[in-house]
């Protein structure tokens with residue numbers, strides 16, 4: 001009796017995994033203001049998964065085989081678009097218009113972005129999609145890195161273009177946050193336990209290279225979009241190139257609280273103040 005019960009439970013569990021979810025996602029493009037820790041305001045354009053402006057484009061998490069019906073609404077005054085290399089190409093969307101597409105998702109880490117210009121991506125129109133392998137229960141943390149030069153955001157918002165030879169960012173954010181807000185972001189702040197694996201996805205949406213340095217622990221590169229021969233390396237510093245990502249795994253061997261920061265120390269500042277940019281700590285409990 002007990003055996004037949006456990007077999008039928010197993011079949012039930014298998015059945016759940018066979019069917020993938022049908023998911024409706026609505027992303028709306030808005031322009032608005034991103035506030036820094038020192039109250040300075042930077043004009044940005046982002047995708048939002050609600051009907052109101054979001055200060056940064058959302059992190060979208062799905063599972064392998066999910067069937068996604070995605071509707072992208074352009075509520076900005078200029079033409080924008082939506083593209084994920086190798087997965088979705090909605091192309092361009094006129095101001096006030098929307099486009100809907102249905103796709104079956106394949107496990108992986110992807111950057112979604114507005115293909116109409118690098119300027120629109122710089123202003124905030126790019127984000128992270130993580131399609132998990134089915135049954136993946138590992139805890140994940142996500143860091144979307146971005147720099148901001150307020151004068152450039154103002155110039156680009158009024159039709160200007162980016163000249164990277166003059167690029168001089170003043171703020172450095174993780175998931176759109178600076179200062180103490182980074183430590184209050186549950187998707188970014190790493191809490192873990194000894195002997196328990198966690199994973200971290202770092203994606204660079206900016207124009208500068210960010211080399212993230214971990215104190216206390218080594219992490220393993222499970223996957224990266226820049227150079228697949230680096231997968232499997234076990235180390236403590238990971239350069240993330242513009243437009244690229246690193247998927248890292250760690251199984252902490254000891255408890256403690258250790259810093260993680262960009263080794264390019266200018267990126268640890270914000271508005272000229274140290275310790276307000278790309279820096280946080282990792283808290284590992286016994």
Ligand SMILES: [Cu+2]
Pocket residue numbers: 213214215261
């Ligand atoms: Cu360091």
